[in-house]
Amino acid sequence: MKSILLRRQFLEFFQSKSHAKVDSAPIVLKDDPTLMFTNAGMNQFKSYFLGNSEPQSTRVTNSQKCLRVSGKHNDLEEVGKDTYHHTMFEMLGNWSFGDYFKKEAIEWAWEFLTEVLEISKDNLYVTIFEGDKADGLVKDSEAYEFWKALVDEDKILLGNKKDNFWEMGDQGPCGPASEIHVDIRTEEEKAKVPGKDLVNQDHPQVVEIWNLVFIQYNRKANGSLETLPSRHVDTGMGFERLCMVMQDKTSNYDTDVFTPIIQSIENITGKTYGKSEETDIAIRVIADHVRAVAFAIADGQLPSSTGAGYVIRRILRRAIRYGFTFLDVKTPFIFQLVSVLAKQMGEAFPEILSQAELCKNVIREEEKSFLRTLEQGLGMLDSLMEASSSKTISGQKAFELYDTFGFPIDLTSLILSEQGYKLDFEAFQKELAKQKKRSKDAAQTSSSDWTEVGSSGTEEFVGYDQTEIQTQLVKYRKVTSKKEGEQYQFVLNKTPFYPEGGGQVGDRGVLEFKDGSKVYILDTKKENHQIIHFSKTLPEALDEEFTAKVDVSRRQKTAANHTATHLLHQALRQVLGTHVEQKGSMVQADYLRFDFSHFSKLTAKELQAVEDFVNSRIEEALSFEEERQIAYDAAIEKGAIALFGEKYGDKVRLVKFGNSMELCGGTHVKNTSKLWHFIIKNESSVASGIRRIEAITSEAAKAFLTKESQVLDSVKSILNQPQDVLKSVESLQEENLNLKKEVEQLNQLKLKQIKTELQSELQEIGGVNLVSQQVDLDAGAMKDLAFQIGGEQENVFIVLGSKAQGKALLACYISKSLVESEGWNAGKIIKSLGKHIQGGGGGQAFFATAGGKNPGGIPKALEEAKSLVEQKSTEG
Ligand code: ATP
Ligand code: MG
Numbered sequence: 063m064k065s066i067l068l069r070r071q072f073l074e075f076f077q078s079k080s081h082a083k084v085d086s087a088p089i090v091l092k093d094d095p096t097l098m099f100t101n102a103g104m105n106q107f108k109s110y111f112l113g114n115s116e117p118q119s120t121r122v123t124n125s126q127k128c129l130r131v132s133g134k135h136n137d138l139e140e141v142g143k144d145t146y147h148h149t150m151f152e153m154l155g156n157w158s159f160g161d162y163f164k165k166e167a168i169e170w171a172w173e174f175l176t177e178v179l180e181i182s183k184d185n186l187y188v189t190i191f192e193g194d195k196a197d198g199l200v201k202d203s204e205a206y207e208f209w210k211a212l213v214d215e216d217k218i219l220l221g222n223k224k225d226n227f228w229e230m231g232d233q234g235p236c237g238p239a240s241e242i243h244v245d246i247r248t249e250e251e252k253a254k255v256p257g258k259d260l261v262n263q264d265h266p267q268v269v270e271i272w273n274l275v276f277i278q279y280n281r282k283a284n285g286s287l288e289t290l291p292s293r294h295v296d297t298g299m300g301f302e303r304l305c306m307v308m309q310d311k312t313s314n315y316d317t318d319v320f321t322p323i324i325q326s327i328e329n330i331t332g333k334t335y336g337k338s339e340e341t342d343i344a345i346r347v348i349a350d351h352v353r354a355v356a357f358a359i360a361d362g363q364l365p366s367s368t369g370a371g372y373v374i375r376r377i378l379r380r381a382i383r384y385g386f387t388f389l390d391v392k393t394p395f396i397f398q399l400v401s402v403l404a405k406q407m408g409e410a411f412p413e414i415l416s417q418a419e420l421c422k423n424v425i426r427e428e429e430k431s432f433l434r435t436l437e438q439g440l441g442m443l444d445s446l447m448e449a450s451s452s453k454t455i456s457g458q459k460a461f462e463l464y465d466t467f468g469f470p471i472d473l474t475s476l477i478l479s480e481q482g483y484k485l486d487f488e489a490f491q492k493e494l495a496k497q498k499k500r501s502k503d504a505a506q507t508s509s510s511d512w513t514e515v516g517s518s519g520t521e522e523f524v525g526y527d528q529t530e531i532q533t534q535l536v537k538y539r540k541v542t543s544k545k546e547g548e549q550y551q552f553v554l555n556k557t558p559f560y561p562e563g564g565g566q567v568g569d570r571g572v573l574e575f576k577d578g579s580k581v582y583i584l585d586t587k588k589e590n591h592q593i594i595h596f597s598k599t600l601p602e603a604l605d606e607e608f609t610a611k612v613d614v615s616r617r618q619k620t621a622a623n624h625t626a627t628h629l630l631h632q633a634l635r636q637v638l639g640t641h642v643e644q645k646g647s648m649v650q651a652d653y654l655r656f657d658f659s660h661f662s663k664l665t666a667k668e669l670q671a672v673e674d675f676v677n678s679r680i681e682e683a684l685s686f687e688e689e690r691q692i693a694y695d696a697a698i699e700k701g702a703i704a705l706f707g708e709k710y711g712d713k714v715r716l717v718k719f720g721n722s723m724e725l726c727g728g729t730h731v732k733n734t735s736k737l738w739h740f741i742i743k744n745e746s747s748v749a750s751g752i753r754r755i756e757a758i759t760s761e762a763a764k765a766f767l768t769k770e771s772q773v774l775d776s777v778k779s780i781l782n783q784p785q786d787v788l789k790s791v792e793s794l795q796e797e798n799l800n801l802k803k804e805v806e807q808l809n810q811l812k813l814k815q816i817k818t819e820l821q822s823e824l825q826e827i828g829g830v831n832l833v834s835q836q837v838d839l840d841a842g843a844m845k846d847l848a849f850q851i852g853g854e855q856e857n858v859f860i861v862l863g864s865k866a867q868g869k870a871l872l873a874c875y876i877s878k879s880l881v882e883s884e885g886w887n888a889g890k891i892i893k894s895l896g897k898h899i900q901g902g903g904g905g906q907a908f909f910a911t912a913g914g915k916n917p918g919g920i921p922k923a924l925e926e927a928k929s930l931v932e933q934k935s936t937e938g
Contacts, residue, residue, distance in 0.1 A: 065305045065319050069125055069154070069410060072299070075174050076123035076156045079166075086411070088707045089127045089150070090363040090370060092563075095589060096231060098370040099129040099358075103155035104230070104275075104296045106709065109591035110159045111235040111277055111294055118712065120161035125301060125410065126153045129354055132373050134231065142347030142384070145313035146269050149377060150354035152301035160292035164240075167274050167295045168208040171242060175272075179308060185245045187261050187268075188213055191227055191238035192220035197287060199227075202238040205276070209240070217258065225262050228275040228296075233511070235277045235290065242272040244307050267312055272299040283511040315346050319406075323349045326402045331389045344388035351381035352399045353407075355425060360417035362645060362707030364749045365428050378425065382432050383470050394429035397422045413706055420659055420751055427750035432468070439469030440477070447483055457489020464490075465497065507543035512553075516605045521593055525558040525569070525729065526690075529612040533557065535604055549584075552595040558612050559595055561588040565647035566624050566728045571612040575603060583610075617729065619651040622737045622760040624728045625686075625719065626676065627656050629740070630755065631703070632722040633675035634658055637668055644705055645752050649728065652762045653743075657754045664745050664753065672755075676740040679720060683735040687718040697725060739763045813843055817850055824855070828935025830880065831855055834924040836863040841871055841911065848875035848909070859886070861895065861927035863920035870899035870917040874910050874927070881907045884934060891930070898923040 063071075073083050087106035091097050097105065103126040109115045129150050130137045137147045156170070175181045188209050191202040201220070209218050221241065229236040245257035247267045260268035277294040279287040305317040315324065324335050327345050335345050355365070355378045365375035378396070385391045400422045408415035442463060446455050455478060463469040475485045515535045524531060536553045543549075562568035568586035575581075585596040601608070627647050634642045638660055646657035664672070689697070691713045698704060702716050702723040710725060717726040719734055731737065737759040743766075744756040758766060777787060784790035816837055825832045833851065837844065841864075848860045852875050860875040872895055874888040881887065892903045892910040901914020 063308045065301070065309075065317060066409060068305060068308055069152070069301060071178065072154045072174070072304075073123055073125065075178055076121075076170070079121070079156075079170060081121040081123040081156055082119035084122050084124045086124060086126045086152075087709050088361040089129050089357050090361045090707060092708075095587070098132055098373060100126060101128055101130050101133070101135045102126070103128070103153040103298050104157075107157060107159070107296075108230065108234075111230075111290075111296075112590055113291075115591040117159045120159045122157040122159070124155055126155060127357055127411065128153050129358065131354065131377060138377065138380070141350050142343045144264075145266050145315055145346070146300075146303055146306070148302060148314065148350050148353070150350070150357055153298040154301050154304070155296070155298050157297070158295035160294060163293050163295060164205050164276050165208050167276070167297060168205065168240065169212070171272060171274055171297065172212045175242065181244065181307060183213070185257070186213070187217050187219060187243045187245065187258055189219045189221035189226055189241045189243070189261065191240070192222060194223045194227065197223070197227075199238075199287075202226075202240070202276075205238065205240045219258055219261055221262065228273070228277075229281060233281050233283055233509070235294070236279050236281050236287075237275060237277040237293075239273055239275045241270050241274070243268060243270050244303075246307060246312060269303055270300075271303045271307065272297065283509065315349065320349050322402050322406055323352065323399055326399055327389075330395050330398060331385070331391055333389050340388050344384040347384045348381045348389075348396060348399075351377050352396050352425075353403060355381075356400050356403055356414060356418075356421040357411070359421045359424050360411075360413045360706065362705075364424060364645070364752065366749075375428065378428050379432050379468065379470070382429055383436070383473060386433065386436055387473060387476065392433060394426050394433065396429055397426035400425065417706060423661075423751040424749055435468050436473075439463055439467055439473075442467070442469075443474060443477055447478070447481060450483070453482065454484040454486060457486040457491070457493055460485055460490045461493035461497075464494075504544050507541060509541040509551075510539045512537040512539045521553055522556045523558075523560075523593060524556050525560045525612065526688075528558050529614050529617060531556055531558050531610055532607055533610050534607050535601065538600065538604070540600075548598075550597045550600045552597065553592055554595065554610060557586075557593050557595070558610055559583060559586040559593065560612075560617070560729050561586045561593045563588055564649075564726060564728045565627070566649040567620060567651070569612045569617055571610065573597075573601065574609045574611060575601060575606060576608070577603070581608075616651045618731070618736070619760055619762070620649060621729045621731045623651070623654040623758075624649045624726075625730045625734060626737055626740055626757065626759045627654055628717065628719060628722045628724050628726070628730075629676045629679045629734065629737075630654075630656050630672065630757065631658070631724070632679075633672045634660070634755075636675055637671045638664075644703075645748075653756060653758055655754060655756050657748050657752055659751055660753045661751055663747070664755075669742055669745060673740060673742050679722070680734045680737045680740060682720065683733055684720040685733050686730050689716040692716050694725075736760065739767075741766060809843065813839070813847060817847055820847075820851060821855070824858075827931050829857060830884075830931050830935065831858045832928060832931050833858065833860040833862070834927045835861075836865070836920050836924065838864045838866065840864070840866065841873070844871065844873040845909070845911070848873055851875075852877060859927070859931055861924055863899075863924055865917035865920060868915070868917065870901065870914045870920055872896060872899060872903065872912045872914075872920070872923055874905075876908050878908055891927070895923040895926055898926065 077083055087100055089100050091100060103124065110117045127150065131149050138149055140147045141149050175186065176183055190205045190209065193199050193201040206218060226239050228239045243261045245252065245268045257268055275296040277296055278290055280290050281287055302314040302317065302319050305319055306314050309317050311317055314320065324345055327348055328335055333341050335342060355374055358374045363370050363374055365371055365378060381396055400418050404415045404418040446459055460471060460474050463474060464471050471490060478485050514537045521536060533554050533556045536555050538550055538552045541549050541551055559569040559571060570585065571583045573581040573583065579602060581597055581599050581601050583595045583597055587594050627649055631644055641659065643659045645659055648655040694710055694712055694714050697714055697716045700723065702725050704710060704725045714725045715727055717724055717730060740757060740759050741763050742755055742757045746754050748754045781787065781790050820833050820835055844862050844864055848862060851860060852858050856877065857880055858877050859880060862873045864871040872892060874892045876886050876888045887907045888910040889905045889907060892905065892912045896902050896912035896914055898919035899914030900916040900919065901912055903912025904910055
């Protein structure tokens with residue numbers, strides 16, 4: 063069965079059981095500080111389990127793009143080596159939010175596998191949680207009983223806490239799990255070893271395909287468990303593994319999910335899959351990683367040098383390195399696989415189709431630059447080997463290569479062993495561990511459980527309409543981190559504070575209490591659909607009402623900049639074309655930043671046109687219009703712009719200024735005239751095919767223009783208030799250029815004069831023509847002079863001295879003939895002469911220079927030069 067059909071069949075099966083089908087959430091998480099990437103189907107539903115928000119439907123089914131490359135779930139190092147773990151994979155899931163529980167979850171999973179897909183029951187094994195003493199949990203006999211009705215008892219196995227108790231993180235919802243494993247070995251092998259002995263033993267053909275999680279507890283900060291008021295089901299089935307089973311293959315990579323990509327790799331590299339383990343691993347790594355990287359880019363995460371972007375960059379680099387080392391490809395090629403991927407996955411995930419061009423460009427540039435790094439690293443490794451006498455490269459050096467230049471350690475060790483060198487791997491590991499500890503320490507945070515305070519209910523955001531309200535605390539907790547120290551987080555009953563999101567910074571402000579005390583809010587963020595207010599202090603009276611006040615001036619300026627990004631977006635699409643898509647934005651009080659897709663640098667004319675366009679919209683004084691609860695489809699129909707990689711609900715907020723229409727949750731000014739003026743400060747490149755504009759409006763624009771005009775005033779006053787400043791500066795520049803030319807000519811003349819003088823004072827001592835004089839020229843002129851005289855005169859020995867800005871210079875020139883006949887060496891002589899000026903120097907046998915800090919010593923040095931020649935002549 064084709065993979066496309068299989069995915070459809072799963073979703074349809076659960077739709078027939080009254081589940082609502084929902085889209086996959088983006089693979090890159092934007093509003094969850096605890097996670098970089100979606101690593102399980104449940105991530106997007108976390109707030110339902112936590113009770114922070116209400117689901118629209120209590121039964122849901124989906125296919126979720128997951129990425130397991132960081133944090134708690136990290137399969138990166140396994141990928142390629144085995145045949146059933148991927149970095150990016152799809153998780154098919156069915157969900158109950160306080161609706162059905164173990165019985166239905168188990169029965170439907172079994173029905174789908176054995177009746178719809180007709181997988182033989184003989185090949186299936188299930189596990190249930192055996193209990194855990196430390197947690198005071200007994201065996202999940204509920205699940206056992208439900209399974210017993212469907213499966214032979216000897217196929218129901220007990221699993222420990224590691225495999226069969228699922229937890230979201232250190233804290234939060236959790237519960238026992240029941241896994242389904244499938245045995246796809248040959249009958250022969252099955253006869254030798256029973257399948258149940260291989261469950262959870264990392265056998266590539268006895269693998270877990272589906273995990274049914276029964277969420278019924280909450281893990282508290284102190285490690286204890288409490289029972290949740292309502293119970294949920296969270297299941298996840300590996301789509302690629304299911305394809306393997308249904309297509310009668312023994313590797314995920316042999317299914318139609320991967321074969322087109324693998325074929326394409328074969329065509330490009332000329333290697334064949336299935337011939338040698340080394341090449342096969344490399345091909346699998348590349349086939350897998352290109353998916354992860356392309357999907358991340360399509361969802362808005364570009365490779366970069368920090369955070370989530372760095373993780374993506376490292377995945378791509380791992381692929382490049384495997385291609386470089388094992389497939390012998392030294393030029394970019396992975397980018398070419400994007401088209402194959404887009405064609406194949408485009409139906410289920412349209413973003414990969416529409417973003418294919420961008421993915422290709424970005425991957426190609428990354429490949430180019432990392433291949434350069436690899437070449438450089440190889441060069442450095444060569445010199446390290448040359449310099450090593452012991453045939454061992456130290457761990458520190460290898461770490462430097464790895465850490466500073468991004469040169470992979472396994473490549474280092476491979477090359478070293480090929481060349482008969484050793485690597486001090488232990489020392490390398492130590493360095494690596496040190497670095498890991500450093501970054502872990504820096505990132506460490508711990509939080510207490512939430513303490514509920516009187517007022518309850520779901521939190522309401524009223525900040526679109528009000529910036530000051532009477533409200534109360536719902537709950538608070540203490541959070542400690544290396545970076546911020548101790549902080550308190552509050553959830554309010556109603557809040558006017560805008561939480562960071564959509565590129566816009568979170569509000570700051572104050573909570574004012576009746577007794578006059580104040581608690582300052584330093585930042586506001588969203589976490590699992592809750593609005594969290596950050597503060598350094600805890601209010602004294604926790605259950606009292608207070609006035610929550612947003613810092614209005616900061617909010618106004620931020621709102622002006624947010625409105626400006628919408629107008630800028632519109633302007634760019636107008637001026638450059640509709641291929642322009644927003645790729646990121648940062649909206650602060652004093653500045654805004656807008657990243658967008660476009661292939662080339664903007665010309666001065668284009669920038670001017672963009673600026674003019676925005677300023678015209680400001681002059682038109684367009685008023686803000688919004689529709690807060692419009693259906694997503696209706697908004698798109700109207701022509702509203704939605705952003706890629708953004709997760710929208712069914713109901714969205716539409717923000718309009720004239721013809722600019724965007725789906726947006728941010729805060730805006732009531733009228734574009736509030737922006738006062740829009741000024742582009744900078745235009746640059748962020749990545750291949752992505753440009754960035756930085757701009758200012760309102761107060762910042764005023765301040766900028768005021769400062770510019772002050773500078774201009776000062777310039778005018780320096781220039782004695784000319785009629786035309788520009789002209790006057792231009793003529794100054796011209797004058798300056800002419801003067802420079804004149805000085806140059808004069809210098810040449812001076813040099814000529816000195817040369818004639820020196821030549822006339824030339825002394826002949828025993829066949830040597832000696833010049834030893836103080837000339838006070840700069841180093842370049844002295845050299846010129848010495849070479850000119852040396853070129854015109856035979857057998858010269860020239861020593862020149864110069865004093866400039868309290869420093870001394872000496873130059874010594876000796877004709878080649880003298881160097882040969884007398885064995886003189888300017889380099890050596892200058893060292894000795896240099897002592898008189900308290901300095902040092904060096905050079906070649908026929909020309910050398912010295913610098914020193916004692917100009918008073920120049921005559922002595924010239925004296926010594928002369929006596930050297932005299933001495934030689936008497937000796938001769
Ligand atoms: P495994 O022990 O095989 O790594 P897991 O216990 O990490 O699996 P879960 O977290 O329970 O898996 O995820 C649910 C399902 O997702 C698994 O049953 C499996 O089919 C699939 N899955 C998990 N990790 C991967 C991966 N890296 N690549 C492909 N499929 C995966
Ligand atoms: Mg795993």
